[in-house]
């Protein structure tokens with residue numbers, strides 16, 4: 241990335257004038273929350289945070305920044321794991337927060353679509369769908385603060401991908417402001433439109449490097465009539481993989497959540513997070529959080545799945561099962577899973593890997609990956625958990641109980657290399673869910689197919705020749 245001068249006072253005044261007095265922050269205390277990322281891995285600086293309240297304002301801002309060569313960092317709920325929304329430390333970039341653009345513009349339950357603005361918080365989008373008896377199924381631990389624009393820009397995943405797909409699969413049309421200020425209005429609610437290149441998909445997962453998504457047409461779904469939630473104790477991950485395929489058959493692909501959790505993760509949650517209880521009296525090595533939604537009518541989902549579970553128990557695929565019998569219990573089960581990142585954070589330094597391989601190969605990967613880490617850090621505590629049904633695990637390593645954070649963190653480059661090289665041998669991904677941001681740029685250069693990388697660079701150059709959009713991220 242070329243060094244850029246800090247924006248001139250005149251340019252900053254013109255930017256302030258575009259959004260008016262309610263639309264910017266420039267005092268140290270006010271811009272502070274925008275200078276660090278969720279994991280506190282980065283610290284940046286900025287002279288100005290703009291808070292536009294319309295697409296036209298976003299367009300005017302980008303037009304001016306493009307003319308003046310000012311770098312622009314779009315930010316949603318600032319829950320990125322890879323520093324994708326943190327400005328550089330030299331103070332040359334301005335930040336654009338979409339949080340004032342949070343309207344639900346339209347909901348069409350008969351077309352199963354709704355149009356929401358980028359700054360709409362995910363939980364509000366879910367509520368808007370629910371109000372008309374529909375489901376917007378994207379579901380994340382940070383859903384109370386992350387925003388639709390960030391979900392799109394990072395192609396968010398979460399805990400219902402197995403049934404409904406990632407954010408890319410949950411959207412039809414987009415409204416995007418291009419780096420030169422032109423508005424690409426593709427807010428189409430059509431499910432079929434076979435008219436040339438799919439421009440929409442360029443902006444999803446681009447992490448704000450190709451333009452700013454200002455609104456989207458989201459796909460809605462029918463709400464299941466009943467939901468079965470359970471925690472299963474399983475002997476080993478290979479049993480979980482077999483069990484999942486059995487449950488997919490039994491429910492005709494209605495399994496929405498199938499999250500693997502090792503005992504160590506549960507221990508960290510039970511120790512560090514209030515209001516959590518072990519679902520069983522006995523300790524087991526591995527657990528699965530399972531959720532299956534029925535069809536629109538409750539056609540005996542519970543009975544048929546319970547029968548399948550007890551068959552699996554007879555065959556040794558399950559060691560024990562606890563089925564939620566109330567909403568409160570369902571929430572308790574979910575709390576165990578959703579609290580793992582925080583439970584692990586409280587155990588000190590963690591070296592995180594957000595990997596994916598074929599689900600069928602995950603059990604072998606866990607054994608080989610654990611071995612690879614322990615050859616470098618024999619006392620590291622491996623917390624391999626997450627979205628088994630998607631082949632995506634958070635293959636994290638916590639610092640040893642006896643030992644200091646700094647000397648463990650110093651091993652990160654070697655551990656990352658060992659894990660990501662292994663992932664590459666499996667034909668997997670070193671970033672299945674959390675994107676690239678600034679954290680994984682080096683890994684992208686190392687592991688991405690070179691032809692794919694060169695096409696990505698061509699696209700970036702074609703859309704953003706001056707490189708103003710989120711400089712220093714992704715490429």
Ligand code: 2HG
Nearest residue numbers: 381581592626634636673
């Ligand atoms: C999750 O699945 C998140 O809980 C966070 O993607 C993963 O903290 C992590 O490593």
Ligand code: ZN
Nearest residue numbers: 398626634673
């Ligand atoms: Zn995850």
